[in-house]
Amino acid sequence: MVTLSDVAKAAGVSLATASRAFNGSKDRHVRPELRDRVIEAARRLNYAPNAAAQQLAGGEPRSVALVVHNIADPYFSSIAAGVERGATGFGGIVTLASTGLSTDSQIQVIETLRRQRPRVLVLVGGLQDDRDDLQRLREALADFKTFTGAGVAHVGQPVLGVSTVAIDNEAAAADLARALLAQGFTRFGVLAGPEGHLTAAARSRGFTEAMLAGGATAREPVHGEFTRDGGHQAMADLLSSGDVPELVFAVNDVMAVGAMAAARERGVRVPDDVRVAGFDDILTLRDITPSLTTVHLDLEEIGESAVQLALDDQHGEPRTVVVGGSVVLRESTRR
Amino acid sequence: MVTLSDVAKAAGVSLATASRAFNGSKDRHVRPELRDRVIEAARRLNYAPNAAAQQLAGGEPRSVALVVHNIADPYFSSIAAGVERGATGFGGIVTLASTGLSTDSQIQVIETLRRQRPRVLVLVGGLQDDRDDLQRLREALADFKTFTGAGVAHVGQPVLGVSTVAIDNEAAAADLARALLAQGFTRFGVLAGPEGHLTAAARSRGFTEAMLAGGATAREPVHGEFTRDGGHQAMADLLSSGDVPELVFAVNDVMAVGAMAAARERGVRVPDDVRVAGFDDILTLRDITPSLTTVHLDLEEIGESAVQLALDDQHGEPRTVVVGGSVVLRESTRR
């Protein structure tokens, strides 16, 4: 393994000069001719700096710790793409960790990530609405910050006391509801996602309240996992009552797709017999038939902002930026 | 920032003892009572080991470098989920890098990743069929191995001289072709993906040759990007000739979906006027209508095997395991 001092030797200069040839240095300068000799030697020897040593010796950490529920879920992988863009923006690399929905596992992962001494931590995903869970998560993040000096940002709701990219689920869901009210739908049901999931609840609430305010009548919300199968199951439950609502709102696209499948299996046609709307506007789902009415979120952009916020957070106060969604009416809710 | 020697001091022991209390040590043992005192002190002080220091001091590297084309693409994010599982299997963390399709960018990323001194590197994704490109990539990987001592594995074709999880695209595509021949389709077209992409070419070739062997007649293959829009465009090109083939094979699901959209837009019905098949069996696409005939790949499993292979590669010879796909006939190719 070739080290910087090998390079220095090969170039006939001191270790310090070699180091400066690469990173420059506050005030010290290196004669261009020497600098070239060092670089050339490095190339010849195939030298690559040792990141661990650099970090230990006092370089700024350059890694972005990214914590998601499940990287295979398109919602998270799109955000991850944005986070990566944000990281390359300052020459950082991203380290990835998945946790599932469990708060315990999130806390566990956050504590483990402390060893990396990352520059920033980005935590993505809806939280459980449990006072105790939230409190523990808050503490874990606070510890993380004070302990590693890293910046922290959360993508979700502003309830963690850290910088957050707050998705305005409630307002966007309400917008969606109003757009649908305008089409004349009134009897509706909601596939409300996991019980006690903050994001799911916000979307569900925003939609329901706006619908009710518009004079619509609601079915009892049906809970289910935040997945295709969860949506499928929830829709099956909802339809099993025999009474088909005019409109069903699933709190995310993946569930909506499962719901449409469940409807199809029972011979309930979308959008003729029932209309279905989702949330997120997942790119991969853009072409399902009937095309899905949903709320568009710029997921990559959200990921990139999160990195930026986390970076800023290192020096200033926690900030929260609210990002909205835009309603996209498509075939699945055609009158 | 609390260090191990702080913990040692707080526990009233030496640095060495504190270290051994955590990691044990070959022969040296530490009295349980002392060990507890150290652990307790660590907990009190909120100590977290410094991974960089550990690595520098000679610990085994614990990171898995994962290189993909695009993490937002479900093909890669599913494999990434598997890689992550494989990494947690040995207490490792994964660092993520995206490259797009360009070989230059892949090489660039691989060289940058050397700084991390990861335990293993997993390179995922089809390659460009360019002798020079392949050669350079081969060298980059070889250098990577000899310089970092890391294990390397590739997911794709066994053409890089490293351990690889070789997806038998050609055979699986041929299986698909035969299954479709059995349904009586003969006039077919292929949306062949990016020009010079090895994986795309293998799938295209396997399918085409099996079809021709079965007496079918082929249209000129149409190239296009490995994306929804690429499939859309390619299908539009293919249809613009006016003559609609009975069957169109897109070299991956994402393209197939774009192709179906293009057909729909022109009033060409699937599967009534044309049948469409894809490849990969992307979970998120499982519910599109008509449901997509495709080749199922266990992507997560593939990712996990890749990590295992890379780990083994550290000590033994490069191995390659071939994984097959299984044909899944669905609605999009119904007779």
Next chain:
DNA sequence: CTGTTAGCGCGTTCAC
């Protein structure tokens, strides 16, 4: 402008 030296936090010899 360049070279010398002292750590960064930790694992690991070696003595005790």
Next chain:
DNA sequence: GTGAACGCGCTAACAG
């Protein structure tokens, strides 16, 4: 069973 001392590769003071 325990502790003292060295070194991993590098950057950042310090001299010259």
